[in-house]
Every structure is written in structure tokens, then in C-alpha cells.
Amino acid sequence: MTGLENTIERILWTEQQISERVSEIASQINDDFNGSSSSMVVVGVATGAFLFLADLVRKFTWPVSVDFIRVGSYGSGTESSGAPRISSDIKIDIKGKHVLVVEDIVDTGNTLTCLISHLASKGASSVSVCSFLDKPARRKVHFELVGEGKFYRGFECPDYFVVGYGMDYAELYRNLPYVGVLKPELYK
Ligand code: PRP
Ligand code: MN
Ligand code: MG
Numbered sequence: 001m002t003g004l005e006n007t008i009e010r011i012l013w014t015e016q017q018i019s020e021r022v023s024e025i026a027s028q029i030n031d032d033f034n035g036s037s038s039s040m041v042v043v044g045v046a047t048g049a050f051l052f053l054a055d056l057v058r059k060f061t062w063p064v065s066v067d068f069i070r071v072g073s074y075g076s077g078t079e080s081s082g083a084p085r086i087s088s089d090i091k092i093d094i095k096g097k098h099v100l101v102v103e104d105i106v107d108t109g110n111t112l113t114c115l116i117s118h119l120a121s122k123g124a125s126s127v128s129v130c131s132f133l134d135k136p137a138r139r140k141v142h143f144e145l146v147g148e149g150k151f152y153r154g155f156e157c158p159d160y161f162v163v164g165y166g167m168d169y170a171e172l173y174r175n176l177p178y179v180g181v182l183k184p185e186l187y188k
Pocket of ligand 3: 168
């Protein structure tokens with residue numbers, strides 16, 4: 001297997017740029033949720049959100065609960081199946097709580113649409129979304145937040161299939177500390 005240094009054609013966001021942007025978003029969330037924070041549940045969407053969530057919650061200035069949910073639609077390819085399934089649910093009771101869904105990327109919007117209605121049905125008093133990347137060029141469904149929920153995003157992503165900082169191609173490359181585009185010969 002080729003080492004990571006030989007797999008990336010182009011870096012879109014460096015480790016340094018990511019770190020600065022994560023700090024900015026976290027301070028925005030700290031300002032917005034100051035006071036209601038004691039009842040916030042951060043729900044990471046496995047697997048892609050694991051690094052972003054870990055970096056983000058360490059910048060929060062109040063204690064939060066953290067849980068994970070697994071919603072998959074891509075399988076091993078680069079195209080969404082359009083039918084996300086919740087294959088592993090949260091274990092924390094979110095009734096009456098403010099939920100912050102943490103995603104690595106919003107693409108078609110199918111995953112978030114499925115997830116938000118699921119979390120709303122469990123009685124969350126608000127559902128906000130914080131996605132590291134947003135790729136509006138690919139949007140197929142418009143998701144609605146719940147209650148006073150807000151949408152936060154790190155960067156707008158151009159229409160490339162990107163990997164790194166949690167994001168995979170065929171379950172690989174999530175461990176890259178930056179975000180980039182693979183060399184074309186690596187997409188099969
Ligand atoms: C990816 C990504 C988002 C979702 C976005 O997850 O992490 O969760 O797709 O796409 P959408 O807006 O078109 O629904 P994936 O299903 O690949 O699972 P993973 O996080 O385990 O890689
Ligand atoms: Mn995902
Ligand atoms: Mg994936």
C-alpha cells in the first residue's frame with residue numbers, strides 16, 4: 001500500500017487552516033449557547049465526524065454530553081445511495097434537550113434529513129447542525145432545523161470527492177490531518 005504522502009493530488013484545507021476554523025466555529029457556538037448549555041447533547045455522525053467532533057468539543061467552555069449515531073448511505077463508492085439507514089442509535093435521552101448534530105460534510109442532504117426527523121421524533125427541543133464542510137452544489141433535499149436550531153459550517157466545499165479529517169474513500173484516508181482530493185488513479 002502506498003504511503004499517505006503519495007496519495008493526495010491537491011490539499012484543499014491544511015491542518016493549520018482547519019484548526020483556526022474549528023476555533024472560530026466553537027467560539028460562535030459558545031456565544032450562541034451560553035446559558036442553555038447544561039442541557040446540550042452533541043451527536044456525532046459516525047464515522048466521518050469523529051475528528052471534527054473531537055476537536056470541536058474540546059473548544060467548548062461548558063460541559064456537554066456526547067453521543068454517536070451511525071447513518072450510512074455511501075457504502076464503498078463515491079455516490080450516495082439516496083436511502084440513508086440508521087444502523088446504530090444514540091443511547092442518551094434527548095427529550096427536552098438541545099441537540100447539536102456534528103457532521104463532516106453535507107452533500108445531498110439525505111443523511112441530515114433522515115437524522116433530523118429521527119431526533120425530532122425523540123423529543124429534542126432544538127436540533128442544530130454543525131458540519132465541517134458544506135457542498136451545496138450536490139444538494140438534493142433541503143433539511144429543516146428544529147426549534148431554535150442553527151446551522152454552522154466550517155467551509156463551503158467545491159464539487160470534488162474529498163478525503164481526510166474523518167472523510168473516507170472506501171473506508172480509507174480518514175486519518176489524514178488535512179482535507180484533499182485523491183490522485184485520480186486511486187478512485188476505482
Ligand atoms: C458521508 C458523510 C455524511 C454524509 C453526507 O457519510 O460523512 O455523513 O455522507 O452525504 P449526504 O448529504 O449526501 O447524505 P457516509 O454515508 O459515507 O458514512 P461515513 O461517515 O461512515 O463515511
Ligand atoms: Mn458520515
Ligand atoms: Mg463515507
